[in-house]
Amino acid sequence: xxxxxATAGWSMxxxxxxxxxxxxxxxxxxxxxxxxxxxxxxxRLVLPDDVEAVAYETPAGPGSxxxxxxxxxxxxATARRxxxxxxxxxxxxxxxxxxxxxxxxxxxxxxxTPTVDACVRTTDPELLAAxxxxxxxxxxxxxxxxxxxxxxxxxxxxxxxxxxxVFTPIPAPNGRSPDGPHTHLLPHLLRAGRTHPATAPIPxxxxxxxxLHPAHPAVDGAGRPVPFDHxxxxxxQRLLATFGDPVQGAIKAAAVAAVRAGEGxxxxxxxxxxxxxxxxxxxxxxxxxxxxxxxxxxxxxxxHAPTPDLLDPDGDxxxx
Numbered sequence: 001x002x003x004x005x006a007t008a009g010w011s012m013x014x015x016x017x018x019x020x021x022x023x024x025x026x027x028x029x030x031x032x033x034x035x036x037x038x039x040x041x042x043x044r045l046v047l048p049d050d051v052e053a054v055a056y057e058t059p060a061g062p063g064s065x066x067x068x069x070x071x072x073x074x075x076x077a078t079a080r081r082x083x084x085x086x087x088x089x090x091x092x093x094x095x096x097x098x099x100x101x102x103x104x105x106x107x108x109x110x111x112x113t114p115t116v117d118a119c120v121r122t123t124d125p126e127l128l129a130a131x132x133x134x135x136x137x138x139x140x141x142x143x144x145x146x147x148x149x150x151x152x153x154x155x156x157x158x159x160x161x162x163x164x165x166v167f168t169p170i171p172a173p174n175g176r177s178p179d180g181p182h183t184h185l186l187p188h189l190l191r192a193g194r195t196h197p198a199t200a201p202i203p204x205x206x207x208x209x210x211x212l213h214p215a216h217p218a219v220d221g222a223g224r225p226v227p228f229d230h231x232x233x234x235x236x237q238r239l240l241a242t243f244g245d246p247v248q249g250a251i252k253a254a255a256v257a258a259v260r261a262g263e264g265x266x267x268x269x270x271x272x273x274x275x276x277x278x279x280x281x282x283x284x285x286x287x288x289x290x291x292x293x294x295x296x297x298x299x300x301x302x303x304h305a306p307t308p309d310l311l312d313p314d315g316d317x318x319x320x
Contacts, residue, residue: 008214010164019181055243064289072161084110230290262295
């Protein structure tokens with residue numbers, strides 16, 4: 001089970017509001033039948049019977065990076081949460097991952113996100129008073145965000161596939177997210193109301209409710225470059241073969257075959273849809289690692305440099 005793999009990360013949320021759980025290989029962790037908890041955060045994964053796994057890759061940034069993930073998807077109706085639009089007190093968190101957190105009081109931040117209830121949990125009397133005074137109003141029309149930043153409560157993100165809890169401090173404005181479990185809340189991206197990037201080949205009618213981020217071959221868990229790991233690359237390509245979109249797989253295979261044959265991009269059929277163009281971009285970026293530079297690869301990359309719409313629009317994920 002991927003939960004046992006300390007090199008893999010997980011996330012739950014939507015574009016603009018996401019919680020991530022990662023851990024260091026040597027970090028102490030408590031394992032349950034469908035959960036992992038550390039001193040910095042935890043995850044409980046409960047996949048419904050009708051969940052559909054979709055593996056995919058997307059370009060990340062203007063350089064040579066890409067992200068990869070396996071999205072666990074449900075129908076929009078099955079995935080739908082409470083979609084509250086005002087700060088709402090929910091009471092004690094009876095589903096907390098750790099016994100000591102059961103008395104903590106949950107507050108839904110009221111972000112109106114259809115696939116995730118983004119919540120905070122606290123027992124701090126001062127923060128409880130501030131949140132209760134702001135309850136019933138939209139979060140960003142109150143003083144609650146400043147109180148949240150000051151007290152840094154636990155963040156608890158709930159979806160139809162489980163929950164992610166984050167215990168690490170909330171970084172200062174414009175500060176860097178800490179290594180390990182963390183959350184992002186980006187109101188300007190939330191306003192778009194998108195559940196996933198246009199480059200992700202999620203089937204029509206489905207929405208992602210959780211993501212697995214297996215160990216990346218070119219970057220570590222914090223997004224820092226590492227020597228290319230061919231075994232990790234091959235492992236994710238096997239996941240793509242099983243759970244990926246076959247159309248995107250054919251696009252990648254055709255590009256790889258053309259470059260390895262020394263053929264240039266002239267006359268090649270270029271996909272017009274964002275997932276297809278993303279698959280082509282990722283194939284060229286990966287060839288730079290697996291095969292190294294060549295005149296053919298250089299010509300392809302110059303011709304098919306990614307446009308801004310191909311790069312992950314949420315800014316929530318590190319390249320890994």
